[in-house]
Amino acid sequence: MSKLIVKNGIVFDPINKIEGEIKDILIENGKIVERFSNQSDIKEINAKNKTVIPSAIDIHSHIASQQTNWLRLLGSKHKSFQEYWNNLSLEYIAKAYISNGYTFILEANVYPSLSKQTMFNFTQLPVLDKAMLLNVSNIWALELEYQREMVNEASTFLSDLLLKTKGFGFKVYNPFEAENWNFQKLRNDLTNKGRLFNFSPIDVYEKMTKYNEALGLPHSVHVHVEGYEQSYAEENLKLILHKIKSLNLISSKSNLNINRSQIFHLAHASSYNIDGDNSGLIKFYNDNQEFDLDLGFMGFDPINPLITSDRRLINSLIAAESPFKVITTAVESEGDTFSTLRIFNKQNETDCILWANSLDLALNIKNMWQMQLSINFPNYSHINKIPEIATLLLSSNARKKFLENLNKEFVRNNKLINNNKELTFYDFIILTRSSPAKSLGIGTVKGNLGKNADGDLNILNINIDEIDTSKDIEKIKNSLKSIEYVIKEGKIIKKDDSIDITPNGKIFWSSGTFEYEDKKLIMNRKKDFYQKYYSIFYDSLNTSIGNEFLREFN
Amino acid sequence: MELYKYLPKTNCKLCGKTCMAFALDLLQGKVKADDCPPLLEPKYKKQYETLKELLGSEEGVEKELRINVDTDLCDGCGICVTICPVNARYCPPSLSGKAPDYPPEKHQLFQVKGGKCELLELKYCRRIEAEGRERECRVCETYCPREAVKIEYV
Amino acid sequence: MEVIKTDFILNTVRRMENDQSKEFSFGDKKSLVEKLAIAFINPKDFDKLNLSSKPNLKISSNFGIIIVKGIADEDVPEGTVLMPISIWSNQITGVENSELRYKNMRVDVDITEEKINDLNSLINKIKEA
Amino acid sequence: MKRSVCSGCSLLCDDIMVKSDGIYIDEVFGACLKGKEKFDQVTSQNRILSPLIRKDDTLQKASWDEALQRTVDLIKKSKKPLIYGLSNSSCEAQLKGIELAKLINGFIDSNASICQGKVLDNAVNSGITLTTITEIINKADLILLWGSNAAESIPRLLNKVLFSRGKFRMTGREIKTLIIIDPVKTASFNTMGVRDVALRITPGKDIELIKVLKEECCAADSIPSEGVAGLDKDDMKRLLQHLSGAEYGVIFVGQGLLTPQKNSNLINELLELVQMINIKQERGRITLAMMGGHFNMNGFDHVALSMYGKRGNLHFKDNQILETDENIISKIENEDFDCSIFIGTDPISHFPMSLSSKLAKKPIILIDNRNSATLQLASIVLPTTITGIECSGLAYRLDHIPIELKKIINPPSKIPTDEEILNQIIQKLKSDGGN
Incomplete structure (x- = not known):
């Protein structure tokens, strides 16, 4: 069987608290081992004076849902989209991720009715391991469970839904926004009850957090707060965070060795403070370790696709007379989405503030394990911007240089220029590798170079010990830009410029650990609901994806 | 106002009201066709019979309800299955336009089999079991796109 | 008898009973002709053309000519010919600006005693064209 | 008795019940006539059960290996092959079709491009608001059939969208308004109630109606008193009232709207009208739904988009995709091909004579x-299974919801599926040393 040894590399493995040790990594049958079962047929890579790190993990992306196809359709008439995003084809996405050292992606927003499309796309997405989160915040079948606390009923149904669709967890996003059939009138207060429902959005956030912990899923509830990039978002976010905090929940996975300690994951946290003042959020996170967030870096690309369910954002984009058109879809009473294109401009003050927010959070939240680096691909940035983002985090000089090209008004008002804090390389590895793995609950196998973890790693052609990461930014950037080796489960996926996309990746899924004796009764009730109000039977959600693609994770 | 067509339209007021008002009451089951004296005259015989047929056999058992489905015309769209109020009450799937389960419910009137509509149990039809206005139900006939369903009294 | 030539609008449709893709049967070309080599017109047009005197309709467009059986149909508005989409209607539909033209086309309609084209002749026509 | 999915049309009803012993289908419950006919195809005398090769101008039975070899030889000789169809195949087969096109430097497209795909093409220019059937069941109070005879093209559609009783539309048919815009009085007209609106438009004048509606949307009273497109002023007023007053309206775009009219882009105008109404609307929205004919009309669009970022018209050259303005029609018209591969479609029945004769050469x-x-003119015929009955696979419903088709019975005499056939061709081409 296949054996690979990576010799004498300078290893960074934050999960095992290894910071720059010279060490051999042994991989046999895709897993990291302490010693090989026998000494024949060992492939060797000499990593002397090179840096060995786990493969990166993207905790928030939109790459394989139906909405991504609408983006591709919209982009097919824009030359800059085709050139810069290469039509956003699945193969291109996979190659772009691999060349930046990624081997695991989370598709963060899939409607249960469309999950089969995502599964089908996943099987076409080579090499990468992947998982999807189901968006259940608008599902009518859970109407009663959102009104009253019904842990058994909700968890039974949600668990079965994951089993049927092979999802990994849940996303909450604009609860019951679909009640507003028109585009204009929007709810201002999250505590207001819905027009047609006897509960408010805040109930959904609260109940889903509880149900998620009752289910014992690897990942916590994955939350997007409505009104992002708008002034409403800050209030909404505060309200939700304090509400969840008042529940006094603890993570159902905290008994594990490499645990996820959070009960609540906030997606692209950079987009909620439009005024650029993150101090409240930073204080909250420093005080409350049971919350985590991803940073949502913006990259100022020539053109950005945008998938959102946020009407406010879309309305503001339309109002600004965008030359880009919107494809609006309403999916089976599970929610509305909008797909369009947009451009972030370095001379636009708001865009600059959003960009600065990510850095502000990353530099001021004390616990690195509370944060993950994400770019909300493809909404905020192209994955190729990761090396540049790394330099911004590691070096205040790089930051200052970047600021020179931004909106003058913004530079004058923003505090970022005075912040000289710099992250270490070790911190960067936590943000991109270890922390996402931990937050997703897959830290035992991913983002980890310890025994029994998957043999997923990157070899950078750079000796981290010999350089000053805050000064030699070009070296850091180059080593991340052209990663020498990307290895997945012991196979060399990328060496220098050649990328091998033949192996299949696995789809991670989980249905939690919740068991209930009256499961049949509850499921029959739900099936009746589907029978009465949905265009398909509940059982038709069942996906028959081949076992060779699946990997169950609990 | 199909019923009005078949009244004598003389406005003789022998029944105490205009023909139009009489037709409305007739529709609501407040009066019977026999309450119109001119209608019983021989020259209105044909109209009287049509009217009786339209109203159903509430006054006697001399005529039997039939729902004929022309299988040559029917394309099995299942609109009759969905629209039939009796089906809707007993087969939850038909609420969302789905085909009912098989075997059919006891009260189910229609099912689609082999691409054609099939009449199952006529005795639960509203024209037989319901009261008042509901007895006038003829939705299956009204909405059939292929005009394949016919309600008749023979 | 005087020949009446009238301007008509041709529309092609797919009706349940005249769907060629389903009806096609090698062994039963007759039923194919019965169900597909037809054109529906309003009864008033039917009378105007004096169609009962001669059995068939000759429909000609910019793209070609076809002979089919005329059938009176009240649902068709006056001045319109309705044909099921099939190899017969394809004789008079065409391409404009790289798009198919198969609806709302101007055609001339005439009555004729000529025979309805059968399937083999049409297939041969395609082969030989 | 098993619940199964019907692949008779793009509605993909998942509520039909099939009684089968695994070899034959005994009875089908719930499916409409169109669906039933699909099941009848299994044992139809029309079925092709053996590969056929044209010899001396007649089609003769051949062995599978011989037919496959001939196919591969033909493809290898071809410089500009054309692949068309696949709307009656599963997404898995469509994927293989694209792979084949890439391998042989071919041009590939599906039936959608001359049909519903046009609406999506125009959505790029003017945006679009789409909806799905559950939404319509539960929310819609206005159903507009524009140039589409739903009752006959998708028999169970009206049953599901118009007669169903949704969560917010408990009274069902009573609360829903049906508007039909069609020159011909179709079977769908029979489903109308007293409050519904039938608009018998003059054929080919839809564009004028849309233009006036657009003007009326901006400035009141621009409807000429003599009416437009054969409709009088009152009709127009009612139509506009319904459109701008609906809480949730859905326009079913039919074939009648998809043909070009007077050199103007009708679909674009319609999409713009809908956007205008939606921006003005305060109570609700108008959405669009498309009515594909073949059961997997939308599948190819999604497969092609996720693989190459293009909805259709994929033109490959040296493993790269070429920018092209050409479509299947222009390709045939300009005779820019030297061999054609049709999968699950019958172009000779659908294309005008001028194109058919070029294909036949x-x-x-x-x-x-x-x-x-098409079989009458084919050089090689490879028989395949009936997707959705004899093999499973993924398909997209008319509202782009993915539905898995189920295998019910085994195909006769071990006929391979579309996917397997295409794969065999690909493998053989590869092992024979490419083209």
């Missing part, structure tokens, strides 16, 4: 399960 490879006009 070049060799035709047909992969299909039934006799058709």
Whole structure:
């Protein structure tokens, strides 16, 4: 069987608290081992004076849902989209991720009715391991469970839904926004009850957090707060965070060795403070370790696709007379989405503030394990911007240089220029590798170079010990830009410029650990609901994806 | 106002009201066709019979309800299955336009089999079991796109 | 008898009973002709053309000519010919600006005693064209 | 008795019940006539059960290996092959079709491009608001059939969208308004109630109606008193009232709207009208739904988009995709091909004579399960299974919801599926040393 040894590399493995040790990594049958079962047929890579790190993990992306196809359709008439995003084809996405050292992606927003499309796309997405989160915040079948606390009923149904669709967890996003059939009138207060429902959005956030912990899923509830990039978002976010905090929940996975300690994951946290003042959020996170967030870096690309369910954002984009058109879809009473294109401009003050927010959070939240680096691909940035983002985090000089090209008004008002804090390389590895793995609950196998973890790693052609990461930014950037080796489960996926996309990746899924004796009764009730109000039977959600693609994770 | 067509339209007021008002009451089951004296005259015989047929056999058992489905015309769209109020009450799937389960419910009137509509149990039809206005139900006939369903009294 | 030539609008449709893709049967070309080599017109047009005197309709467009059986149909508005989409209607539909033209086309309609084209002749026509 | 999915049309009803012993289908419950006919195809005398090769101008039975070899030889000789169809195949087969096109430097497209795909193409220019059937069931109070005869093209559609009783539309048919815009009085007209609106438009004048509605949307009273497109002023007023007053309206775009009219882009105008109404609307929204004919009309669009970022018209050259303005029609019209492969479609029945005769001049490879006009002209015929009955696979419903088709019975005499056939061709081409 296949054996690979990576010799004498300078290893960074934050999960095992290894910071720059010279060490051999042994991989046999895709897993990291302490010693090989026998000494024949060992492939060797000499990593002397090179840096060995786990493969990166993207905790928030939109790459394989139906909405991504609408983006591709919209982009097919824009030359800059085709050139810069290469039509956003699945193969291109996979190659772009691999060349930046990624081997695991989370598709963060899939409607249960469309999950089969995502599964089908996943099987076409080579090499990468992947998982999807189901968006259940608008599902009518859970109407009663959102009104009253019904842990058994909700968890039974949600668990079965994951089993049927092979999802990994849940996303909450604009609860019951679909009640507003028109585009204009929007709810201002999250505590207001819905027009047609006897509960408010805040109930959904609260109940889903509880149900998620009752289910014992690897990942916590994955939350997007409505009104992002708008002034409403800050209030909404505060309200939700304090509400969840008042529940006094603890993570159902905290008994594990490499645990996820959070009960609540906030997606692209950079987009909620439009005024650029993150101090409240930073204080909250420093005080409350049971919350985590991803940073949502913006990259100022020539053109950005945008998938959102946020009407406010879309309305503001339309109002600004965008030359880009919107494809609006309403999916089976599970929610509305909008797909369009947009451009972030370095001379636009708001865009600059959003960009600065990510850095502000990353530099001021004390616990690195509370944060993950994400770019909300493809909404905020192209994955190729990761090396540049790394330099911004590691070096205040790089930051200052970047600021020179931004909106003058913004530079004058923003505090970022005075912040000289710099992250270490070790911190960067936590943000991109270890922390996402931990937050997703897959830290035992991913983002980890310890025994029994998957043999997923990157070899950078750079000796981290010999350089000053805050000064030699070009070296850091180059080593991340052209990663020498990307290895997945012991196979060399990328060496220098050649990328091998033949192996299949696995789809991670989980249905939690919740068991209930009256499961049949509850499921029959739900099936009746589907029978009465949905265009398909509940059982038709069942996906028959081949076992060779699946990997169950609990 | 199909019923009005078949009244004598003389406005003789022998029944105490205009023909139009009489037709409305007739529709609501407040009066019977026999309450119109001119209608019983021989020259209105044909109209009287049509009217009786339209109203159903509430006054006697001399005529039997039939729902004929022309299988040559029917394309099995299942609109009759969905629209039939009796089906809707007993087969939850038909609420969302789905085909009912098989075997059919006891009260189910229609099912689609082999691409054609099939009449199952006529005795639960509203024209037989319901009261008042509901007895006038003829939705299956009204909405059939292929005009394949016919309600008749023979 | 005087020949009446009238301007008509041709529309092609797919009706349940005249769907060629389903009806096609090698062994039963007759039923194919019965169900597909037809054109529906309003009864008033039917009378105007004096169609009962001669059995068939000759429909000609910019793209070609076809002979089919005329059938009176009240649902068709006056001045319109309705044909099921099939190899017969394809004789008079065409391409404009790289798009198919198969609806709302101007055609001339005439009555004729000529025979309805059968399937083999049409297939041969395609082969030989 | 098993619940199954019907692949008779793009509605993909998942509520039909099939009684089968695994070899034959005994009875089908719940499916409409169109669906039933699909099941009848299994044992139809129209079925092709053996590969056929044209020899001396007649089609003769051949062995599978011989037919496959001939196919591969033909493809290898071809410089500009054309692949068309696949709307009656599963997404898995469509994927293989694209792979084949890439391998042989071919041009590939699906039936959607001359049909519902046009609406999506125009959505790029003017945006679009789409909806799905559950939404319509539960929310819609206005159903507009524009140039589409739903009752006959998708028989169970009206049953599901118009007669169903949704969560917010408990009274069902009573609360829903039906508007039909069609020159011909179709079977759908019979489903109208007293409050519904039938608009018998003059054929080919839809564009004028849309233009006036757009003007009326901006400035009141621009409807000429003599009316437009054969409709009088009152009709127009009612139509506009319904459109701008609906809480949730859905326009079903039919074939009648998809043909070009007077050199103007009708679909674009319609989409713009809908956007205008939606921006003005305060109570609700108007959405669009498309009515594909073949059961997996939307599948190819999604497969092609996720693989190459293009909805259709994929033109490959040296493993790269070429920018092209050409479509299947222009390709045939300009005779820019030297061999054509049709999968599950019957172009000779659908294309005008001018195109058919051009197709007939070049060799035709047909992969299909039934006799058709195209078969009469094909050089090689490879029989295939009926997707949705004899093999499973993914398909997209008319509202772009993915539905898994189920295998019910085994195909006769071990006929391979579309996917397997295409794969065999690909493998053989590769092992024979490419083209």
